[in-house]
Amino acid sequence: GNSVTQMEGPVTLSEEAFLTINCTYTATGYPSLFWYVQYPGEGLQLLLKATKADDKGSNKGFEATYRKETTSFHLEKGSVQVSDSAVYFCALSDGGGSNYKLTFGKGTLLTVNP
Amino acid sequence: KAGVTQTPRYLIKTRGQQVTLSCSPISGHRSVSWYQQTPGQGLQFLFEYFSETQRNKGNFPGRFSGRQFSNSRSEMNVSTLELGDSALYLCASREGTSGVADTQYFGPGTRLTVL
Secondary structure: OOEEEEOOOOEEEEOOOOEEEOEEEEOOOOOEEEEEEEOOOOOEEEEEEEOOOOOEEEEOOEEEEOEOOOOEOOEEEOOOOHHHOEEEEEEEEEOOHHHOEEEEOOOEEEEEEO | OOOOEEEOOEEEEOOOOOEEEEEEOOOOOOEEEEEEEEOOOEEEEEEEEEOOEEEEEOOOOOOEEEEEOOOOOEEEEEOOOOHHHOEEEEEEEEOOOOHHHOOOEEOOOEEEEEO
C-alpha cells in the first residue's frame, strides 16, 4: 500500500536557521502531496500542496517541490521563527473519487529557540 | 467561510460506554472524513462520507461507525469503548470534486479519554 516516510526528529533550531524536513513516499498512480502543520492543542492546518511532478508548493516562507524521480517532497524554509515551532506532517492523497484518503507520515516536531 | 467545527472538544468516558462525536464541514463541502490520532499509531484514516453515503473505510473494527446527514454534517460513533480508543479524533472536509487534487481541511479535533 501507499506510505509516507519523514524524518521523525525532534528537530531543534535557533531562530533564523535554515530548515529542511525530509519526506519520501511510496504510491501507485499519481498522488497529490501535502504538508500540514499542527500547533499544540489544535487540529491540522494545510501548509502547502503540490498536485503533479515538478510543482512547487509555497506558503509563509515554506517551500516543497514534488520530485517524482526521487519520490520526495522535502519541506524547506530559509529562516525559521519561534512561531514556527509545531509538528509537521507530510501526507499524500490517493484514490480519487470513492477511494480518496490521506496517508500521513509520523510527524516531525520542530522547536525553534530564540 | 467558517472552518470545520467539532463538538465536543473534550470527552471523558469509561470502558464499555459508547460515544458520539459531531462534525460540521465547511459550507459547500460534501465530503467528510474522520481520522484517529494517537502517539503510537499516528494519524489513521477511519472513513469518508459523501452525500450521506460511506465511500471509503479504513482498517478499524465495526465498533467505529459514522453517518452523514443531508446538510453534510457528520457524526461518528464508537461503541463498547476500550482504553485504546483514547485519542484525538479529527474531522476533515473537502469539496469532493477534484479527485486526488482535493484538499482536506481539518477541524480542531475531539480529545477522547477512556478510563
